[in-house]
Amino acid sequence: MRKDKELRVNEHPILGSAEERPRVKIKVDDQWMEAIEGEPVAAALMASGKMVFRYTTRLNEPRGVFCAIGRCTDCMMTVDGIPNVRTCITPVREGMVILTQRGEGRWEGISFEKG
Amino acid sequence: MTLLKDGVLTNEELEALPCVPGRERMEKGAVVVIECPQDIPCNPCEPACPKGAIVVGGPITNIPVLKEDLCDGCGLCVAPCPGQAIFVVDLNHGNDEAAVSLPYEFQPLPDKGQKVKALNRRGEAVHEGTVVKVLTPSSFDRTAVITVTVPKELAMEVRSIRL
Amino acid sequence: MKKVELAVIGAGPAGLCAAIEGAKHGLQVTLIDENIRAGGQLFKQIHKFFGSGVHRAGIRGVDIGSQLLDETEKAGVEVMLDTVVWGLFEDKVLALVHEGRSTQLSAERIILAAGATENALAFPGWTLPGVMGAGAAQTMMNMHRVMPGKKAIMVGSGNVGLIVGYQLIQAGIKLELLVEAAPEIGGYSVHASKLARNGVKIFTSTTIKEARGDERVESAVTVSVDENWNPVPGTEREHEVDMVCLAVGLSPLIELARLAGCGFKYLSELGGHVPLHDEKMETTQPGIYVAGDIAGIDEASTAMEEGRIAALAAAESLGRLGGEEADALKKSARKRMEEFWDGSFGRRVKASKESLSVKE
Ligand SMILES: Cc1cc2nc3c(=O)[nH]c(=O)nc-3n(C[C@H](O)[C@H](O)[C@H](O)COP(=O)(O)OP(=O)(O)OC[C@H]3O[C@@H](n4cnc5c(N)ncnc54)[C@H](O)[C@@H]3O)c2cc1C
Ligand code: SF4
Numbered sequence A: 001m002r003k004d005k006e007l008r009v010n011e012h013p014i015l016g017s018a019e020e021r022p023r024v025k026i027k028v029d030d031q032w033m034e035a036i037e038g039e040p041v042a043a044a045l046m047a048s049g050k051m052v053f054r055y056t057t058r059l060n061e062p063r064g065v066f067c068a069i070g071r072c073t074d075c076m077m078t079v080d081g082i083p084n085v086r087t088c089i090t091p092v093r094e095g096m097v098i099l100t101q102r103g104e105g106r107w108e109g110i111s112f113e114k115g
Numbered sequence B: 001m002t003l004l005k006d007g008v009l010t011n012e013e014l015e016a017l018p019c020v021p022g023r024e025r026m027e028k029g030a031v032v033v034i035e036c037p038q039d040i041p042c043n044p045c046e047p048a049c050p051k052g053a054i055v056v057g058g059p060i061t062n063i064p065v066l067k068e069d070l071c072d073g074c075g076l077c078v079a080p081c082p083g084q085a086i087f088v089v090d091l092n093h094g095n096d097e098a099a100v101s102l103p104y105e106f107q108p109l110p111d112k113g114q115k116v117k118a119l120n121r122r123g124e125a126v127h128e129g130t131v132v133k134v135l136t137p138s139s140f141d142r143t144a145v146i147t148v149t150v151p152k153e154l155a156m157e158v159r160s161i162r163l
Numbered sequence C: 001m002k003k004v005e006l007a008v009i010g011a012g013p014a015g016l017c018a019a020i021e022g023a024k025h026g027l028q029v030t031l032i033d034e035n036i037r038a039g040g041q042l043f044k045q046i047h048k049f050f051g052s053g054v055h056r057a058g059i060r061g062v063d064i065g066s067q068l069l070d071e072t073e074k075a076g077v078e079v080m081l082d083t084v085v086w087g088l089f090e091d092k093v094l095a096l097v098h099e100g101r102s103t104q105l106s107a108e109r110i111i112l113a114a115g116a117t118e119n120a121l122a123f124p125g126w127t128l129p130g131v132m133g134a135g136a137a138q139t140m141m142n143m144h145r146v147m148p149g150k151k152a153i154m155v156g157s158g159n160v161g162l163i164v165g166y167q168l169i170q171a172g173i174k175l176e177l178l179v180e181a182a183p184e185i186g187g188y189s190v191h192a193s194k195l196a197r198n199g200v201k202i203f204t205s206t207t208i209k210e211a212r213g214d215e216r217v218e219s220a221v222t223v224s225v226d227e228n229w230n231p232v233p234g235t236e237r238e239h240e241v242d243m244v245c246l247a248v249g250l251s252p253l254i255e256l257a258r259l260a261g262c263g264f265k266y267l268s269e270l271g272g273h274v275p276l277h278d279e280k281m282e283t284t285q286p287g288i289y290v291a292g293d294i295a296g297i298d299e300a301s302t303a304m305e306e307g308r309i310a311a312l313a314a315a316e317s318l319g320r321l322g323g324e325e326a327d328a329l330k331k332s333a334r335k336r337m338e339e340f341w342d343g344s345f346g347r348r349v350k351a352s353k354e355s356l357s358v359k360e
């Protein structure tokens, strides 16, 4: 499991010490890691040092968090099989499966019934 | 003005301010030095002083004026200033030593007696000073006021510390 | 369809104050925000605010936020969070979406307080992970308590750049330098001095030329600019950083005002296209008001007063408040606002705001 201590702001002169909050496990590109319950997926990933959230369709360029408030769509990933989820405003949930998205992404493991 | 180029007030810029005490008053002991040079909309320093030594008046964009003889250097105005522009300088702290009290909002806080780097307005370490006081009453609302000793000639230079 | 007397869109300082003031004068108010928590920008702002006692000066933005949330609850405002307003139709009908479900809400009066969005700046490498808005960095460190990097460069010396720069250091990130393309620092010098004395170099007449790195920022190249803002060849310098923060201005978030058919004016001083509005904050569409950054980029302190003025005007127009009382209250809010605009920083904002005024 990845350690994320280093990039968390545990002590802060104004915000004080971070309170202990329950952890959940999420799976990011085949690797399980811990996240803090209720935090946005993007925060959990950044705390673990992950910066590339997707690659663009045409030029295959990396993208990460740019606005952090759901406006720019740079942080979109495939979450629980659904592509193009803005991870900066999507809270983590126990067992969530998150994939670095390539291009427009695909609906993973979800079958659509015809008719 | 260099202030608007790199954020550093020069001594000439400082001395021209109505909120910086004259040499004579400084020699008498602890007094406040207010480094607030622009007409910004702000006045919490005025009600913060129990002696009425700071006057902003109206409009609140006035530059504060210090009534240097009313100030006893108590330091109560340091933490409430949102610009962290207020310091207390005591030239008579020791024989050759002065003490500078400054606002500090970083983690961790120094301990009393701890040696720290004394930084000038450019952030350069110019001395190793000793912390003689760390004040963190709740009324300061998480802005600590740290007092550090420095040689007299650095009293008007040192404005921050690094642990 | 549900009907309310006053719908306020956006629960930042402007919207919260509008909702509180409206409810205080007997209006049935619904306050809508897309976030799961109300407060807008306030909860990122962990520094003490300027102003005077009547503006809650010396209090940290985050604590002003908590005070306003309390007052909102006490005033009996209905708050709808996690709800995006995506449409505004004729007869003041709002289209909302909450948890994937669409609903409509009809309002007799509407106050648009949607705030602003951060500007980007294009340069080679600007899309690399690690390049982000200053507000994004602030959200990550102050709200989610995560460091988006370890060593940063800040681009822009307005108050946002200077304040977020300081907050980077408070969160434990090293701020290597701050660059400003203009020849002088734009924000309050006291904020710049806080950075300088803690070892941050500020370079004016300097901009960012490039962010380098494969998968994320590994370095940034800065360059001096001449008085025409052209790069001076040979002045490039590469800095090892893993984070580039852009604090190059905000633009009012005006989509809803456009949908409503409001008139606009472009004023660079206020951040771009701004809905025309009169002294009561009413737009060219009767019964639709604006307040806060959407009405021109300024400060939370003035956003709060604009919110109050808009709500007072709405209450007055619905007969909840006598003209005299309304005028007196609006006047005192305006006076508090104008105090803020008195110095050289506010004067430009004030002049621009006045040029927006729609003649009655
Ligand atoms: C770094 C920084 C430091 C600052 N420091 C100070 C300071 O010291 N003093 C000061 O007075 N001001 C300060 N300001 C400025 C101040 O934060 C803003 O001027 C103020 O927040 C504007 O308030 P607002 O209510 O207009 O917008 P916001 O606070 O941005 O709130 C708008 C809200 O509306 C929501 N919204 C937008 N569109 C929709 C929609 N369609 N549906 C639903 N919800 C929507 C947004 O998500 C947001 O929550 C600072 C700003 C920054 C960035
Ligand atoms: S140091 Fe004390 S007496 Fe002097 S101005 Fe500040 S609060 Fe007033």
Ligand code: SF4
Pocket: B034, B035, B036, B042, B043, B044, B045, B046, B056, B064, B080, B081, B082, B083, B084, B085, B086, C190
């Ligand atoms: S409180 Fe500080 S920043 Fe504000 S006017 Fe007084 S000295 Fe200047």
Ligand code: FES
Pocket: A064, A065, A066, A067, A068, A069, A070, A071, A072, A073, A074, A075, A076, A086, A087, A088, A089
């Ligand atoms: S970072 Fe912009 S939408 Fe998530």
